[in-house]
Amino acid sequence: MPKKQLLLIDGNSIVFRAFYAMHTQIDRFTNQDGLHTAAIYGFKLMLDHVLDKFHPDAALVAFDAGKTTFRTKKYADYKAERAKTPEELTEQLPYVRQLVKASGLHSYELKNYEADDIIGTLAKRADQAGYETLIVSGDRDLTQLATETTTVAVTKKGVTQTEHFTPEYMMEKLGVTPTQFIDVKALMGDSSDNYPGVTKIGEKTAISLIQKYGSLDGIYENIDEMKKSKRKENLINEEDIARQCQDLARIRRDAPIEVKLADLTYQGPQQEELVELFEKLDFKSFLAKMNITPQGGQKAAADIKFTELTESNIGELSKLKSRISFFLEMPDANYHVSPFAGFVIGNGDHWWVSRNVDLLTTPVIKDLLENDQIQKDTFNAKAHYVGLHRLGIDLQGIGFDLLLVSYLLNTNDNSNDLGQLAHEHDYYGVQSDEEVYGKGKGRHIPDDDQVFFSHLAAKGRAIEELNAKLSKKLHENEQWALYTDIERPLSLVLANMEIAGVHVDATTLKNMGSKLKERLAELEQAIYDEAGEEFNINSTKQLGTILFEKLQLPVIKKTKTGYSTSVEVLEKLQGKALIIDNILVYRQIAKIQSTYITGLLKVIHSSDQKIHTRYLQTLTQTGRLSSVDPNLQNIPVRLEEGRKIRKAFKPSHQGWKIFSSDYSQVELRVLAHVTGDHALQQDFIDGKDIHESTARRIFNLLPDEQVTPNMRRQAKAVNFGIVYGISDYGLSQNIHVSRKQAHEFIQNYFKEFPGVKEYIENIVKKARQQGYVETITHRRRYLPEINSKNFSRRSFAERTAMNTPIQGSAADIIKIAMIRMADKLRDEGLHAKMLLQIHDELIFEAPEEEIPRLKELVPKVMDSAVKLDVPLKVESKVGDTWYDLKKF
DNA sequence: CCTTTCACG
C-alpha cells in the first residue's frame, strides 16, 4: 500500500516571503477597496504550485499564535529586534486564512508555540505513523526536521521555486545532518531571530566545528584538546550563550497539539468559496483560470461573433477601410518554415477567420495588407512580414504591435503568447495558446472550427482592445518615439535581413568536418589511453570521476551536482597530467564540430543555400537583439581553429564581397557620455587608445613612462569591469590578481574618473527610488530586486542598474544606425544587403563596385546615429568571405 | 526539463 502523504505549510513564513517578494510592486496588488493583496496572491501561487506536484491525503497550514511564546518567556530578547509587521501585510492575514479554508486545507495555531513547533510535532507523529511528509516553508531553520520520510521544501526565489532538503541533500550541500544543523545555528546565531551565537563564529566556522566534533556537546567534551586560540576562549566564555541558542534554535517536537493526523484530511478546493473570495480580492487571473468571467470584466472568448471567410463572401472585406487588426497563426516558432494554420482580420464587431491562407493572396485582402494608409494592428509584426512575404505579400502600414509594445513597457513579462501577455495587462477576453492548443508534444491546432476560430477572433479583438491602453502608457513613459521611430521600423529592417539570409557553403563546412572528425578520433584514443579506460568524454560526470577519483587530481571547484571540469579548472590542472591538454583540445574541437559544423549544416536551406536566422527583438533585458535558429551572433572568432568556420560564410553572388563595419569601444564611449566624466571624455575626444590611457591614469605613470602590455591588459579588464558593475572579487578572478590588488585598481580608477564613481552612486539611488533605469532613448528596465534584503539579489540589481543604461544605449545606437542604413541603401538604389547585426557590428554583402561607396556611407551613418558628448568611431573591413575580412 | 559547458559581444 502506498504511504499516506501529509502536507505541512509554515503559514507565516510563506506569507512573509510572498509579501516581500512582491514588495516593490506593492501598489500594483490592491483590490477595489484598497486592500493589499500581494501576499494572498503569492500564497495562492505557492499552493497551486505545491498541489500540482504533491497530492496530499492530509494537509495543514500552521500559523504563529501571537508574539509571546515559551521562547520569549525564557529569553526576553528573542525576536526582539524584529521590525513591526507592516499594516499592508497584517490586513491580509484574515484573507490568507480564508484562502486556506477555501482551498480545502486545515489551519492551526497554538498559544505559546510558533508555527515551526506545530510542524515539528506533527511531522514527528507522521513519521511514526508511516506517512510521507512534505513541509513547505520560507525559513531554512525548518531543514532540521528533514528525515528519511520528511522532506523540507524551502522557498528559493519568490514563493514557487523551492529547494528540497532531505538528509542526504543536507549532507551534500552543508555537510551536516538535520540534527547537527541545530547546533550549527546555536554557534552561528540568527540575527533575524535576535540570538547571537558565539562571537566571531559564522556559518562556515560553525559547520566545520560541528563536522569535527559531531555536536555542541562534542565540542565542549573535547574543548581542552583544542589548541589555544581566540576562538577557543570565545567558546569557553560563551558556553552558556551557546546552550541557550541551541535551545532557541531547536524546534519542539512534542507541543501539546490536540488535533490528530486523522482529522487533517485534505478536502480539495471549495469552488464556491474560492470564487467568492477571488471576486472580493479582484483576482481576475485566478477566476479566468477557473473559467469564471470576472464581474464587470470582459466577455468570455466564446461570445465573440465571427464569420468564416470564403471565396464567396470575401467581398465583404472591402468594408474595412479604417484601422484593422490582423493575425496570422503560425504554430511553429520558426516563421521562416512554419506551416500556416489560419488567420483573423477585422475590427469592432466584424471578425473574419479562415484556415485557408491562400485567401490572403486574393486582391481584396492583399491590397488591404499592402496598403500603408490602412493601419494594421497585430502581434509580432516581424513574424508577419516574413510569413506574408512567403505568400508573396508585402505587408505595410503596421500600427500597434502588441508584442513589441508590451516589451517596451516592461521587459520582465515578455511572453510570446498573445493570451498570456494580454493577461499581464489585465485583459482576459482571450485565452493563452497553451490553454487552447496544449503544450509540449500534445500541442496542436484544434480540429474543431468553433474552438479554433473563436480563439483567433478573440486574438484579433484582444489586439484591438489593448491598443489604446498600452499606447497611452507608452506616452506616459516617454516611449512613444522609441516605439514609432526605432523599434517598429526596425522590425521591418530585421525582417528583410532575415529574409535575405546569408549564404553558407556546405561543402566548405563538410570538408572541415571530416578533418575534425579524424582529429577527434585521435584525441579520443589518446585520452582513453591516458585514462586507462574508455568513457564518454562529453559527460562531465564521467570525466569528473576519471580525473578526480581514478587519477586523483586535486579538486579545484565543485558544482552543485559534482566536480567542475570547466576550462578554468582544467587550466589549473595543466602539467599535472598529460590527459588535461588532450581534453582541452578535444573540448575545443568537439564544440566546433557539434555546434558549428553539424549545427549549421542542419539549418542551411536547400532552396537557396542560405541560413535565415531569426532575431528576437523582444527578449533581452537591455534592448539588445538575440539571434536563434541558428544563433549567428556567436560564430567563433577568438581562436583560429574556430575562426575558420567563417570561411564558409560567403556572398550570395559571384563578384560580390562581404563588408563589415563595427563600432570601436562603443560601450565605453556611452559610459563617458552618460557619466559626463571629464577625463574619460577628454581621452576619447583626443582619440587616445582608451585602455592605454586608462592604464596611464590608474597606475599613475609619468608622461615619459611606458605602458607595458600587462598594464594595458589589466586596465582593459578594469574598463570592462566598470561597464559590468564592478566588484573586486569579479575583477580579481578575471585577471588573476588578489582581491586586495583588484580593490586597489578600482579605488584608483574611481579617483581618476570621479564622474564615473558619482554616476554609479546616482544610478543606483535612482533605481531604488523609481524602480527602473533608462537608456538614452527611454528604454526601460525594471529592477524589482533593487530593494531586496537578500544581499546577492540586491547586488545583482545594483550591477544591472549601472550596466543596463550602458549596454542598452549602445543597443539603441546601432538600432538607429540600422534603420538609417536600410533607408540609405534603398534611396541610393544600392544592391548591397545588410545581413547580420552582432551587437556593435553590421555585416553586408555587396557587389565589388559598391564597396567604395559603402566604405564612405556605412561609417558615416553609424557614427552620426546619435549625437553624444564624445565622438563615435567606426572601423570597416572587406573580404571574399567572413573569415577574410581585412581593414582597408 | 535542468545543468554544465562554451561560443559570441
Next chain:
DNA sequence: ACGTACGTGAAAGGG
C-alpha cells in the same frame, strides 16, 4: 559573512 562580473544560445548528458 555574504557570493559575484553584464547580455545572450546551442549542444550534450542525465534524470
